């Protein structure tokens with residue numbers, strides 16, 4: 001079937017996949033915020049979710065990068081051009097498996113961008129192996145035996161790593177997910193949203209109905225307004241993150257008092273926000289102004 005005129009790429013996600021809900025939520029959020037598409041970029045990793053930048057109906061730039069490296073790639077883009085709104089879009093296997101080092105390191109830096117994880121407990125693109133968020137003992141239909149690894153808790157990991165906005169959404173509550181994405185984009189600092197979503201093709205346990213019976217909007221006040229709030233708000237967030245019978249959604253923690261990475265750079269480079277790297281000349285007459293001949297001579301054996 002041919003794609004409609006306003007769609008350049010036809011989605012090949014399976015029927016009922018939560019990816020559709022995440023993409024719709026993003027489009028609603030971006031539209032409602034009235035963002036300038038030319039100042040936005042979506043960076044994805046590898047996996048079913050990695051295809052998302054291809055499927056936006058609006059002309060938003062996207063980069064489909066390497067497995068586990070979307071956060072590193074996005075960090076470079078944001079630091080080179082802090083005027084851009086940068087959104088990372090990656091799967092749970094991608095982010096908490098091969099990419100977990102980048103996930104933790106990003107928390108230490110508090111780069112002003114949004115990390116959105118499509119969390120379905122499996123590596124869907126490669127036929128449903130257990131991802132780091134699938135609980136021990138679960139046997140989805142694509143596993144020959146129950147999973148013998150313990151699951152990580154993405155909310156706890158984000159809190160421990162220093163993320164200054166930590167939230168959970170459900171892919172098929174598009175209204176709430178869109179509101180959380182709007183709040184994450186507007187947040188000053190590094191925002192993380194763990195989006196629970198079904199993978200009907202390979203995860204027959206965490207289905208749409210299974211999530212609907214468990215998710216609820218927790219509606220707590222997550223915001224740190226002074227240094228004295230940090231510990232109690234963190235404890236409150238951890239308490240909610242430990243719930244397993246029911247699954248709270250909404251914002252667990254929010255702290256805009258922590259300087260962003262850009263602000264930290266500005267301490268050493270006072271004109272960083274005016275003359276950031278993307279505005280600087282990197283070449284003359286199409287040639288690099290960096291002289292690496294001496295270095296290459298030294299490296300030659």
Ligand code: SF4
Nearest residue numbers: 013014017048124199
């Ligand atoms: Fe979605 Fe799972 Fe199909 Fe991938 S395999 S498109 S995650 S339903």
